[in-house]
Amino acid sequence: MSRDELLKLAAIGTVAGIFSGLFGVGGGTVIVPLLIFWFAYGERLATGTSLAAIVVIGIFGTLAQGGIYGNVHVLTGLLLTIPAAVGVVIGTAIQQRISQQAVSYLFAILLVAIAIELILS
Amino acid sequence: MAILICVAGGCAGGLVGVGGGVLFVPALTIFIGLDQVEAESTSLMMIVIVALVGAIRQNGYGNVRVREAIIIGVLSPIGVLIGVALSNEVSERVLQLSFAALALFIAAQLVRRARAAP
Numbered sequence: 001m002s003r004d005e006l007l008k009l010a011a012i013g014t015v016a017g018i019f020s021g022l023f024g025v026g027g028g029t030v031i032v033p034l035l036i037f038w039f040a041y042g043e044r045l046a047t048g049t050s051l052a053a054i055v056v057i058g059i060f061g062t063l064a065q066g067g068i069y070g071n072v073h074v075l076t077g078l079l080l081t082i083p084a085a086v087g088v089v090i091g092t093a094i095q096q097r098i099s100q101q102a103v104s105y106l107f108a109i110l111l112v113a114i115a116i117e118l119i120l121s
Numbered sequence: 122m123a124i125l126i127c128v129a130g131g132c133a134g135g136l137v138g139v140g141g142g143v144l145f146v147p148a149l150t151i152f153i154g155l156d157q158v159e160a161e162s163t164s165l166m167m168i169v170i171v172a173l174v175g176a177i178r179q180n181g182y183g184n185v186r187v188r189e190a191i192i193i194g195v196l197s198p199i200g201v202l203i204g205v206a207l208s209n210e211v212s213e214r215v216l217q218l219s220f221a222a223l224a225l226f227i228a229a230q231l232v233r234r235a236r237a238a239p
Contacts, residue, residue, distance in 0.1 A: 006192070013193040017200020022208050022216055027197060028139030033227045036234070039189075047138025048184030049193075052176040054140050056194020058169035061201075062162075071162035076153055081167045083124045084131035084141060088175040091135020096182055104235035107137045111228035114143070115221040 008038050016057065027057050029114060032107060043103035044095060123152035127167075135175045140168035 012034045016027030028050045035046040062072065095103060130144030142164045149160035179185050208216065 001188070009189055009192040010196050013196030014200035014203070016193065017197035017202075018204040018207070019200075019220070020197065021201035021204020023220060027193075028134075028137075029224070031193060032138045033231060035189075037230070041186075044179075044182070044184045045186065047136075048176065048179030048182070049186045049190045050138035051134070051140075051172045051179055052185050052187060052190035053193040053197075054172040055169055055176055056191060057197045058140065058165055058172060060194075060198050061165045062169055071159045072166050073149075073155060073159055073163045074166070076149070076155070077163040077166045080123060080127045080145070080148070080153075081170045084127040084134075084145065084167055084171045085174045087128040087131025087133075088135040088141070088171045089131075089178055090128075091132035092175050092178040092182070093135075094132070095136050101235040101238050103137060104231045108228035108231045108235075110133070110137055110139070110143070111224040111231075115224040115228075118217040118221040118224070121217060 005039075012038070013053070016053070020057065020061065023118070028054055029111065036104075043100040043107075047095065047103065048092075123148045126152070131171050131175075134168075134171055135178070138175075140172050142168050 012031055013027075015034070016030045019030050020027055028047075031050040031053055032043075032046045035041040035049060036043065039046075041049065126144050126148040127141075130141035130148070133139070133144065134141035142161075145164040145167050146157075146160045149155045149163055150157060153160075155163060176185055176190075180187070
């Protein structure tokens with residue numbers, strides 16, 4: 001991996017963290033488009049790599065929240081994780097069967113929804 | 122109802138590569154009755170597991186660059202600190218509107234790029 005690529009990855013991680021710290025939105029909204037625009041990843045590779053990065057980001061966040069503040073409702077969270085995990089298996093399976101452009105359009109819709117929510121809040 | 126929304130949140134997360142917190146947080150506040158901070162914290166824990174399941178599936182499909190993902194993830198706490206510091210310096214409304222504008226700009230770029238693709 002070149003120095004240039006490493007710096008760009010570092011920038012993506014930092015920017016994703018900044019947005020998490022500012023808005024509590026997951027880093028995915030930042031990671032996916034930056035991997036597409038800066039690394040020319042296809043949509044499937046960008047979203048898959050984003051999910052893996054979110055695991056690492058989320059572990060740091062949960063440790064900070066659960067460890068320091070004790071705000072995590074573990075049992076409720078785990079019970080609702082089961083349907084959510086079923087959902088993610090369905091979502092990733094559907095994604096393999098649609099075009100990469102369609103993934104970009106869905107992502108654009110998500111971004112517009114987030115923008116509207118931010119403007120109205 | 123909360124269960125259905127969480128299925129939808131996971132599904133959306135798998136489709137577009139985000140954690141699904143956009144839907145988990147309202148499910149936890151509106152239908153379970155957690156307050157905002159509790160909901161965001163609990164959602165974060167759910168996201169870790171959901172993203173892990175999604176990443177394993179995507180890895181199976183050949184769609185994950187593990188080393189790159191770890192570098193991004195490990196450096197994010199630095200960003201979080203910067204974000205928290207920024208939020209104390211700049212008005213929240215300015216930040217919200219700035220991010221909304223940025224989100225719309227990125228959405229337009231993604232659509233433009235997808236339309237140009239063969």
